[in-house]
Amino acid sequence: MQIVGLGLIATFLVTILNEHKSNISLLLTVFVGTVIFLFLMDRIQDIFRMVQTLANEAHVQTVYVETILKIIGIAYIAEFGAQISKDAGQGAIAGKIELGGKILILAMAIPILTALIETILSFLPMKG
Amino acid sequence: MGVDVDLIFQIAGVGIVVAFLHAVLEGIGKKEYAQWVTLLGFIYILFLVISIVQDLFQKIKSVFLFQS
Numbered sequence: 001m002q003i004v005g006l007g008l009i010a011t012f013l014v015t016i017l018n019e020h021k022s023n024i025s026l027l028l029t030v031f032v033g034t035v036i037f038l039f040l041m042d043r044i045q046d047i048f049r050m051v052q053t054l055a056n057e058a059h060v061q062t063v064y065v066e067t068i069l070k071i072i073g074i075a076y077i078a079e080f081g082a083q084i085s086k087d088a089g090q091g092a093i094a095g096k097i098e099l100g101g102k103i104l105i106l107a108m109a110i111p112i113l114t115a116l117i118e119t120i121l122s123f124l125p126m127k128g
Numbered sequence: 129m130g131v132d133v134d135l136i137f138q139i140a141g142v143g144i145v146v147a148f149l150h151a152v153l154e155g156i157g158k159k160e161y162a163q164w165v166t167l168l169g170f171i172y173i174l175f176l177v178i179s180i181v182q183d184l185f186q187k188i189k190s191v192f193l194f195q196s
Contacts, residue, residue: 006133013140020147021166024173028139031177034184035132041187048191073192077185 003036029087037080067112071105078102135180139173146170 010032017025048069055065078101085094146169153162 006136009133010136013136017140017143017147020150021143023170024139024143024146027170027173027177028136028143031139031180032136034177034180035136038132038180038184038187041184041191045191069192073188076192077188080184 003039006032006036006039026088030084033080033084033087037076064112064115067108071108074101074104074108078104132180135176139176142169142173 010028014025014028017028051069052065055062078097082094082097082101085091085097146166149165150162153159153165
């Protein structure tokens with residue numbers, strides 16, 4: 001509810017400001033996006049604490065959980081930056097930011113992929 | 129949340145005041161002053177926005193990447 005109210009107020013103010021100073025209204029948009037992200041971050045922290053506790057109890061290796069959390073973090077940051085760029089009317093830069101996020105996620109997933117392939121290889125019967 | 133909402137209204141208010149000052153200063157023919165006022169207002173708001181974006185990134189770091 002707070003987020004909806006915040007968004008409505010911000011939309012109203014941005015509409016007023018847009019007629020006079022479009023650069024300041026852009027900054028206001030960025031600000032509101034940041035505030036909403038900050039608000040959500042507390043909830044996300046709770047969720048992740050629960051995920052971590054579950055992983056500890058299930059004796060999953062911490063490297064994997066850490067990598068997954070980092071991947072989700074990269075996705076959030078890339079999404080945030082891309083949307084700001086898109087709001088500023090720079091669709092091309094937003095696309096580049098998203099591309100960078102995807103490639104970084106793939107790079108972070110390499111250890112997990114390696115572990116998976118090694119596990120599969122260890123299941124195979126060794127010959128010779 | 130309360131502080132953040134206050135900051136949103138502060139930014140919008142600064143924007144409106146700056147736009148008003150710009151119009152008035154241009155009306156009495158002081159174009160350079162009008163541009164300086166606009167620039168100062170922009171820098172002030174940029175400062176506010178950058179500080180809260182830094183907050184957000186610190187928080188993302190501490191939540192996702194396990195650095196405090």
